[in-house]
Amino acid sequence: MKDTKASGAAKKTPAKTGAKAAAPKTAAKPAPKSQAAKTAAKDKAKAPALKVGKDVAKAVRPAAKQAAKPIDKAAAPKAAVPELKKGDYFKFGSYYQENSSRKTPIEWLVLKKSGSKALLISRYGLDCRQYHHAEVSMTWENCDLRKWLNGEFLRNAFTAAEQKKIAVTKLANDSNAKYGTFGGNSTEDRVFCLSLAEAESLFKDDAARKCVPTPYAVGKGAWQSSENFINGRACCGWWLRTPGNSQLDASIVYSGGALNQHGYYVRTDDRAVRPALWVNL
Numbered sequence: 001m002k003d004t005k006a007s008g009a010a011k012k013t014p015a016k017t018g019a020k021a022a023a024p025k026t027a028a029k030p031a032p033k034s035q036a037a038k039t040a041a042k043d044k045a046k047a048p049a050l051k052v053g054k055d056v057a058k059a060v061r062p063a064a065k066q067a068a069k070p071i072d073k074a075a076a077p078k079a080a081v082p083e084l085k086k087g088d089y090f091k092f093g094s095y096y097q098e099n100s101s102r103k104t105p106i107e108w109l110v111l112k113k114s115g116s117k118a119l120l121i122s123r124y125g126l127d128c129r130q131y132h133h134a135e136v137s138m139t140w141e142n143c144d145l146r147k148w149l150n151g152e153f154l155r156n157a158f159t160a161a162e163q164k165k166i167a168v169t170k171l172a173n174d175s176n177a178k179y180g181t182f183g184g185n186s187t188e189d190r191v192f193c194l195s196l197a198e199a200e201s202l203f204k205d206d207a208a209r210k211c212v213p214t215p216y217a218v219g220k221g222a223w224q225s226s227e228n229f230i231n232g233r234a235c236c237g238w239w240l241r242t243p244g245n246s247q248l249d250a251s252i253v254y255s256g257g258a259l260n261q262h263g264y265y266v267r268t269d270d271r272a273v274r275p276a277l278w279v280n281l
Helices: 002-012 035-046 054-068 144-157 162-165 196-201 215-219
Strands: 089-096 105-113 117-122 167-170 187-189 236-244 249-255 259-263 275-281
Touching: 089 117, 089 144, 144 187, 144 236, 196 236, 196 259
Parallel strands: none
Antiparallel strands: 089 105, 105 117, 117 275, 167 187, 236 249, 249 259
């Protein structure tokens, strides 16, 4: 109860006589804000306060992304087409060459260039095959060698991506100009043997047509000359797709580079193969 009485006594204590009542303090009016200051204040109130850490990082991140924006693909320069010319060598695909257990890159000789495409022929005799397995009248269209080049060889020598770069070529299979032997229907091939006319026009002379077989081709039975050499290595004969003096024969290139229009029997088993193809660079 003491606390209650004391409280009541305090309320009854009269004010001292003659004492002046303290005038209530009047709050000073703030100076009127300019219109610009009011606008700035409103904008500040609307803007969300940045939290330290995450919010600051979020605010900075878009700028970083913008700086790292990749170059527009349309504006990026395209890969340059290899500056190949006739007579150059070009590596493309791989095949058994030193042995039958390991493939190595195939070297191709550029025979002709047309825009972004090039006609290639293998630098070496890559394999040894018969033109056809039986001694029968034969054309390029139906021979075993054509089937092998566009089937087994194509799959073994080139990846799926590389195969897409090989153009489909429409071949005119001309008759033998000297003997008149029918050359057969036109064909569409990705890999082929040169014709007599192509082998004559695309090489400057016999020496340029000379060819050395790979050790793998020799192991498969490719014949080697005892008279014609390139850098000490024996040369071989190689198949052309044009028929010989009859349809039992196919034309070849001799080991010395001369053209043999008479040809060899289609079932001959010691001629090398130099595949040819058009590739999109």
